[in-house]
Amino acid sequence: MTTEENIINAAKEVFVRKGFQGAKMQEIANEAGINKALLHYYFRSKEKLFEQIFSGAFQQLIPALSKKLDEITDIESFIRFFVPFYVDFIQKNPHLPQFVLHELSQNPDRIRSLAANQGFPLSKLSVMIDRAVAEKKIRPIETHSLVINILGLIIFPIIARPMIEGVIFNQNTKSYQNFMAKRSDEVVETILNSIKPQSN
Amino acid sequence: MTTEENIINAAKEVFVRKGFQGAKMQEIANEAGINKALLHYYFRSKEKLFEQIFSGAFQQLIPALSKKLDEITDIESFIRFFVPFYVDFIQKNPHLPQFVLHELSQNPDRIRSLAANQGFPLSKLSVMIDRAVAEKKIRPIETHSLVINILGLIIFPIIARPMIEGVIFNQNTKSYQNFMAKRSDEVVETILNSIKPQSN
DNA sequence: AAATGGTTTAACCATTTAGTTAAACTAATA
């Protein structure tokens, strides 16, 4: 592992855990097992180092998603694919959403450096939804709403973990984990139910 | 307005906007139009000042909620009451959730200083849900899941605003606002649909 | 083996920031 990769890994760890303000250059240096000056030698400033980490935060996800989206043509299949896929990704990177959301709320302009900008293929989804609505397989719903509903149901319990574990599960970590283990199925069921055509 | 209230208001503003690390005592002093030393005179340290703000962050909400919960006995009524009630509260304090969630993720122990600890009356909800399930008015669902679904659908689009506005609405603030104006109704519909009894 | 170019370090600097202090001010009271 090169020094540069080493630094990137350490910085990713610290930035995601502490946020931009909370992360200290010394701590990143410690985490990487190197001198603080070396950090500045490789990435002139904290800001530049951060940009590097941050703009890469998404790229892992989008490609795999886009690819799969070409094979799938109906909305139910998409949901059944996407939800477990995304739940899995997020559970492997549980601090990532809170990190991204926090930094974005501190400095909304950073959105421009976010690869996801080019990214999320909403139009393909819209087509699927429109057709399903036309065929009366689902109730009418805006694409935005459906996407945001799905993301919210998945992301919220992750970023609100301390609150949920504390307030809803009375500090019982096991209960929370048990809840999360079933979360993917629960979200799929909730979403599919929520878009079923109205029977009255 | 006393100096103390004045400081509290200023500090609330700055803390919620910038988070604990991001907030500077000087900035709070400026915001309150006073000297920095006076801050320390009233609230010995930044930590103590923060505690005061943070532990009060919820108390506004719980009482009104608990009261109403005594009048309501069925789950659908609860949802129809709670969702707009909470959406309204959150839209008046849009930075509050991100603030609370971020600080909690930085320091999960702070949950203990959160009034909500005593708070959320889950048991009353469980009773309503169990009855509705028994009467086959809704599908079986765990109380935790329903509560988290509701909160997620409401809170997520608020804390993810920069991301949603950027990625989903192409930086068009009007589109976002238009979306949010209809959000309360959309959430109610989504939730009620999602718990309808299965028709197959 | 001397020179060279990239890498790493210890020591340092400048600025920011939480917190302190002592003195000045103010209003009530003896």
Next chain:
DNA sequence: TATTAGTTTAACTAAATGGTTAAACCATTT
């Protein structure tokens, strides 16, 4: 009016922190 208790301020301190510098180190080339 003099005292006193509480309030406010300017000036200060100490520590933390981002960033710089000059020297040391190391591998490769001449």
